[in-house]
Amino acid sequence: MKTSIIYILTIMLAISILHGCGPSDEELREQEQARQQAVQDSLQLVYEQQMAEMRQDSIEQARLAEIAEEEARARIEYVADGPYTLQIESWRSKDKAEARAQQWKEMGFENTYVREFGSEETGDLWYRVRIGRFATSDHANNLKEKLSEEYETDSWVSRVG
Numbered sequence: 001m002k003t004s005i006i007y008i009l010t011i012m013l014a015i016s017i018l019h020g021c022g023p024s025d026e027e028l029r030e031q032e033q034a035r036q037q038a039v040q041d042s043l044q045l046v047y048e049q050q051m052a053e054m055r056q057d058s059i060e061q062a063r064l065a066e067i068a069e070e071e072a073r074a075r076i077e078y079v080a081d082g083p084y085t086l087q088i089e090s091w092r093s094k095d096k097a098e099a100r101a102q103q104w105k106e107m108g109f110e111n112t113y114v115r116e117f118g119s120e121e122t123g124d125l126w127y128r129v130r131i132g133r134f135a136t137s138d139h140a141n142n143l144k145e146k147l148s149e150e151y152e153t154d155s156w157v158s159r160v161g
Contacts, residue, residue, distance in 0.1 A: 076143050078111050082133035084140040088147065088155040089129040090117075097127030104131065107151075133160060 023031065088104070091097040097114045104112040111132040118125040134140040140157040147153040 076132065076146075077134065077139045078132045079135045080133060082135045082139075083160055084134040084137050085130045085132060085158050085160050086134075086140050086143050086147075086155050087128050087130050087158050088153055091127045091129070092125070094127045097129050101129050104129065130158070 089097070089100055091100065094114070094116075101112045101114050109131050113130055115128045115130055116125065117128050131143065132140070134143075137157050144155050144157060147155055
């Protein structure tokens with residue numbers, strides 16, 4: 001009997017030691033809360049990274065749209081029968097005006113031409129050097145700005161009559 005009591009006490013002691021070695025319910029709850037917090041932190045980090053990427057994409061798209069808009073403004077859109085032209089020079093000498101028109105053509109403005117204005121009878125004859133025909137004054141003004149910036153050339157938009 002004494003042996004049975006010792007055996008039972010030993011088993012009870014072993015059970016209490018094993019129970020005491022494992023985590024308590026409170027420790028288990030704390031571990032679960034820490035695990036859930038780690039998951040939340042990871043999700044928050046992923047969210048913040050995605051938001052940063054979206055902001056960067058948005059900035060890049062805006063920059064590309066701005067570049068496309070600038071390219072569209074810089075594009076020279078000639079039309080054969082447009083009501084606007086850009087006058088860049090005016091000369092009394094036809095030869096000088098045609099030589100200058102040729103220089104503009106060689107610089108890439110292939111729609112440069114010379115228009116005679118005035119009357120020989122009055123002695124008030126001019127040869128105007130012009131570039132292109134444009135559908136709108138805005139298109140002509142785009143070229144005007146380009147010439148002003150890149151060639152420091154004064155010019156003005158005229159209606160073709």
